[in-house]
Amino acid sequence: MIKLTQEDFQQRRDCLAVHMGPNSIAIIATSPVAYRNRDADYKFRADSSFYYLTGFAEPEAVAVIETFETADDYTYSLFCRERNREMEIWNGYRAGIDGAIEDYEADEAYAIDLLDEKIIEKLLNKARLYYRIGHNAEFDARVSQWIKQADTQQRRGDGSPSQILQLDRILDEMRLIKSAKEIEIMQAASVISAQAHTRAMHQVRPGMMEYALEAELNYVFGQHGCVPSYNSIVGGGANGCILHYVENNQPLKDGDLVLIDAACEYEYYASDITRTFPVNGKFSPEQKVLYEIVLKAQLAAIDAVRIGNSYREPHERAVRILTEGLAALGLLKGNVDELIETEAYRQFYMHGTGHWLGMDVHDVGSYKKDGEWRSYEAGMVVTVEPGLYIAPDDETVDKKWRGIGIRIEDDVVATEHGPLILTAEVVKTVTDIEHLMAQAQH
């Protein structure tokens, strides 16, 4: 399976150095280890931007990039845990100082414990400090302390950076445009996630618990060495109307739909898929008519993910089709343009139609430039995820509609050849879903 190589990480550092300009320093730390409860941590996952530049997955690590006279003259230092026989017996392998240089191609490597000491000399005489301000209050305080220390030295003749800049501005833009290799990795994540959804369609039965269906997804992710890229949503019936439902602890009922929003992360890249299907394999007339509206909206929105189109175009198309559908069924009353203008559709569709996707499920990158929605460029990846949610207690609508929640979500790349759907391998038409489920049930 496809993986990034040290050459890929180096190219990213080269690119960052050019953006930084001469005589600058960038400091970037990985995530802190997250405490779960007594003696138990959450499994460590490196910070996305740190990993993007280093490929280094161990905790307690900080990367420093320093440019000198010209931006292509730069040094990459990695501060990391030293090798330690006893600690490695308890907690596993560490690359150590030699590994940082040999395997991760750092120009300089130091024990993480030396960071406070070494960083001061690196800060002196630099014009600009690039730092990811605001991610970790504790690390922010340390950086402030370093600046203060460097300032103290300045009085003795050396200089400290006179400008502090938000490093995320550069990294987020770099991460927003995916390379061909990144797309290939995201495709791999999507294929595994699509298999997981297909398995869920096969395995679901009335009376099954939502968590048991979630386990079927996790089985597929785990078989590929993957973990979910966000907390899985498995909501039967009206639970499908709760946008961030993650309890997944109710029985799935005959006659209800189940909404699954779940996908895995592969090689640090996320996928994000939602499918909604009938627990008993057959859509009811009300479920089917609403489903067809959402699907029509989704297909139109996907078609709008085209280079040069506004980021917002898929949402606008989805909103129009959803509103037309709701009006045709009498769920909304009035003129479609006015219902859109007054956002009356928000009673049944209250979220956006997508978000950037990449190393983070809600990936980095601005949505607007100079106050205007930006346009799609080749290599941007976005989710397209319209839905309709009829609250179980909504007395403005006939009883037969209440408690139906539907969302359909795919991951789409803007390419020179139009929209490329990474998650196409899991079925989504009524006919295809019913056909697949009918095969599974005997």
Ligand code: GLY
């Ligand atoms: N699964 C998170 C989202 O769809 O935004």
Ligand code: MN
């Ligand atoms: Mn999403």
Ligand code: MN
């Ligand atoms: Mn999702």
